[in-house]
Amino acid sequence: MSALAGRIRLMIGRGIVNLVNDAAKLQALQVELLSDEVQDGVERFQDYGITSHPHPGAEAVVVCAGGLRSHAIAIRVDDRNYRLTGLQQGEVALYDDLGNVVKLGRERLEIIGVTEVKAIAPKIIVESDDVSIGAEGGKPVARVDDLVDLSTGKIISGSEKVTAA
Structure with a gap:
């Protein structure tokens, strides 16, 4: 097989996450790719505004720029145990x-x-016409400015849609 064909074949791989360095500006992983091939410092790209810290054993899709295994980046990490x-x-x-x-x-x-x-x-x-606190089906709860008969505790006027269990 030619060197070029080998590099193309090795551009995208699947691996298992062994370790996570979450202290770096871009999370770095240790990933086991092929049997006995362990890559350290694999940068993990995550979507802006969403981040996670995967467990060891999570699975990764790794792309090696230009087919060079020395420049691997993780573009996806998932864990079928918790999905x-x-x-x-x-x-x-x-x-x-x-x-x-x-x-x-x-x-x-x-x-x-x-x-x-x-x-x-x-x-x-909280804007809602129907609020349940604790669970659905509770007793009505008076809101500020609701009229309550203090002798019976019954709400005279106001919403009966705020309840507490």
Whole structure:
């Protein structure tokens, strides 16, 4: 096989992530490509605004510029052990290995935190005609300026769409 044909054949490969250096400006991986071929310092390109730190054993698609194995870059990394499944066509999600999920679903936006969800901002606005706190089907909760009969605790006027379980 000619040298050129060999370089073309080795331009794109599949590998297994062994180590991750997340301290660098561009994440660097140690990737095992062919049997007994380990590449250190493989730069990982990620989409702007989205980043992750893969576990060892994740799979990578590696491109070697000009077919030179000494200049490998990872263009995709995925981990079949944690990939979120069951999305409907057109849905999008962010997820991690613990089960935390931000899902842009067909019916609703879902944020699932396995321990807690924390929102930090100078101002948070919730605009909705129907708010359930804790779970659906709870008791009505009075809002500021709702009239409440203090002897019975019944909301006299205002929204009955804010509930708490």
